[in-house]
Structure formats: C-alpha cells, structure tokens
Amino acid sequence: MTNELIDFVLVSVALLAIGIYGMSVKRNAIRMLFGIEMIINSANLNLVAFARFIPNSQGQTLALFSIAIAAAEVAVGLALVIVAYRMYKNIDIEDFRSLKG
Amino acid sequence: MVDAVFLALSVLTIGSAIVALEIRSLIYGSIALMLTLSGIAGFFLLLDAPFVAMFQLSVYVGSIAVLILFTVMLVRRELIFNKIEDKRRRYAGIGLMLALMLGIGMIIIGSGMKSIETNSPSVDYKKIGEDFLTYYSPALIVMALILASSVVGALTLARREDMTNDQRTD
Numbered sequence: 001m002t003n004e005l006i007d008f009v010l011v012s013v014a015l016l017a018i019g020i021y022g023m024s025v026k027r028n029a030i031r032m033l034f035g036i037e038m039i040i041n042s043a044n045l046n047l048v049a050f051a052r053f054i055p056n057s058q059g060q061t062l063a064l065f066s067i068a069i070a071a072a073e074v075a076v077g078l079a080l081v082i083v084a085y086r087m088y089k090n091i092d093i094e095d096f097r098s099l100k101g
Numbered sequence: 102m103v104d105a106v107f108l109a110l111s112v113l114t115i116g117s118a119i120v121a122l123e124i125r126s127l128i129y130g131s132i133a134l135m136l137t138l139s140g141i142a143g144f145f146l147l148l149d150a151p152f153v154a155m156f157q158l159s160v161y162v163g164s165i166a167v168l169i170l171f172t173v174m175l176v177r178r179e180l181i182f183n184k185i186e187d188k189r190r191r192y193a194g195i196g197l198m199l200a201l202m203l204g205i206g207m208i209i210i211g212s213g214m215k216s217i218e219t220n221s222p223s224v225d226y227k228k229i230g231e232d233f234l235t236y237y238s239p240a241l242i243v244m245a246l247i248l249a250s251s252v253v254g255a256l257t258l259a260r261r262e263d264m265t266n267d268q269r270t271d
Contacts, residue, residue: 002104003147005217009209011111011144015118015137017201022122025194027186030173034121034134037165041141044157052148053217057224060153061232067153067160068244072251074165078172079255086261091180 008049015042029081029091033074040070107147114140127173127181135166149223152230 015038022035044063051059081091088095114137121133138161145154173181233241 003107004103004215006209006214007103007107007111008144008148009214010206011114013205013209014115014202017198017205018115018118018122020201021194021198024197025186025191026122028127030127030169030176031122031130033169034130037134037161038118038137041138041161044153045141045144048145048148048150048153052150052223053219055219055221055224057228057232060150060224060226060229061237063150063153064156064229064233065240065244067156068248071160071165072248074168075255076251076258078168079258081172082175082259085176089177091176 005049005053008045012042012045012049015039015045027092027094029084029093029096032093033077033081036077037070037074040066106143110140110143110147113137114144125182127176128170131166131169131173134169135162138162138166150226152226 019035019038019042022038023032026032026035044066047059047063047066051057051063084096085091087098117133117136117140121130121137124130124133138157142154142157142162145151145157
C-alpha cells in the first residue's frame with residue numbers, strides 16, 4: 001500500500017471545507033443539502049481511512065451505520081424541502097420566515 | 102508517496118464537489134454530486150474496504166442521488182436555474198473555506214501523522230458481516246427502525262391534504 005494516512009485525511013479536510021462553504025453561502029435549500037452530503041462523506045472517509053491504518057474492522061462498521069443514517073436524514077430533508085416549496089412556492093431559505101417569531 | 106489513481110480520484114472528487122455547488126443548473130449539480138460520491142467510493146476501494154464501497158455506491162449513488170434528482174425536477178423551472186446569493190457573503194464564505202483548509206491542513210501536516218504507513222493485511226469483509234449479526238445486532242435492529250420511521254415520516258410530511266380524491270375519472 002503506497003498511500004499514507006495523511007493523504008486521505010487531507011482530501012477529507014478539503015471536502016469538509018467545501019461543504020462548509022456551500023452550507024454558509026448558498027441560499028438554495030437543495031444546494032445546502034449538497035453541502036451536508038459532502039460533510040457526511042468526508043467524515044465517512046476519515047472513519048474508513050483510520051480503520052485501515054489501525055487496522056480494525058469497527059471503523060468500517062461505524063461507516064456503514066453512518067451511511068444508512070445519512071440516507072434516512074436525506075429522505076426527511078427532501079420531504080421538508082418539498083413541504084416548504086409547496087407552502088412558499090420558493091426554495092430560497094430566506095423566504096422561510098414563519099418560524100422566526 | 103501517492104500514486105496516480107489516488108491523484109485522479111482526489112481531483113475528480115474535489116473538482117466535482119466544487120462544480121456541484123457552483124454550476125448554474127441544479128440538475129447538473131446533482132449529477133456532479135453523484136460523481137463526488139462515486140469518487141468517495143473509489144477511495145474506499147483504495148482503502149481495501151470493498152464492502153463499504155459497494156454500500157456507498159448502492160445507497161448514495163443509487164438511491165440518494167436519484168431522490169435528489171427527482172426533488173429537483175419537482176421544483177419550478179426558473180428556480181432550478183436561478184442563482185441566489187450575496188456577493189459579500191460569497192467572498193466571506195470563500196475566505197472561510199480557505200482558512201479552514203489551510204488551518205486544519207497545517208495542523209494535520211504538522212502533527213506526527215505523516216510517517217504512518219501500514220503493511221498489515223486488510224480487514225476481511227466476512228468479519229464485518231459477522232460483527233453485524235452478532236455483536237452489533239441490537240444496533241442493526243435500531244437502525245432498521247430508524248430507517249422505517251424516517252421513511253414513514255417523509256411520506257407523512259410530503260402528503261397533500263387538499264387532494265383527497267386524486268383518481269382520474271376518464
């Protein structure tokens with residue numbers, strides 16, 4: 001195996017930073033979900049990379065659980081986007097103001 | 102040292118992540134997100150975790166990306182191509198991204214992680230299946246319940262109350 005642990009961790013950091021950029025700048029609800037997906041994937045990459053270099057099977061198990069939970073989260077998030085789109089006729093999150101008080 | 106496959110995979114992953122956030126059309130954006138997720142699956146293959154890679158392909162690329170594509174197609178046409186963002190907030194976001202990359206990257210490069218290499222054999226995926234069915238079986242059951250309840254919750258949320266009779270009578 002020629003790749004070192006630090007290479008995978010650096011790719012994961014780059015993906016995390018891009019995801020945080022997407023979540024903080026974009027106002028489109030679906031694009032914010034893209035950012036969340038990238039952050040979750042960078043976490044999974046970290047888990048599997050560290051599990052390979054220990055080596056240990058529990059990291060891969062945890063990554064599998066994490067992927068499944070992320071699937072559930074995306075399903076609920078997209079349903080929320082559809083409901084908000086039906087109520088406001090828009091997916092700009094600055095228009096979703098009825099919870100603001 | 103990194104090899105060429107790793108380099109190509111990282112360029113694909115990072116590049117398509119940026120494209121997914123920056124391209125005008127949301128449909129092309131979700132296809133680029135699909136490419137990012139496939140790149141992550143390739144990293145899992147490089148890390149000798151074929152089971153996780155196949156799981157990633159089937160769950161993320163197979164179901165989540167298709168779900169996102171269908172949701173994008175439900176939204177009105179001009180909203181798909183409309184790009185709404187502040188100029189100033191965008192510059193601040195790019196600054197935050199670069200600061201995070203440089204900061205955490207410097208910390209990681211400065212740490213002692215650089216010399217870690219392994220020659221030990223990879224974990225057999227039969228061991229993962231065994232773990233799932235023996236030690237982690239309560240967690241597996243709880244995860245199944247979470248998935249089922251989230252699907253029911255999504256269906257309940259997206260249901261329309263104003264359409265009680267939606268059968269066509271023609």
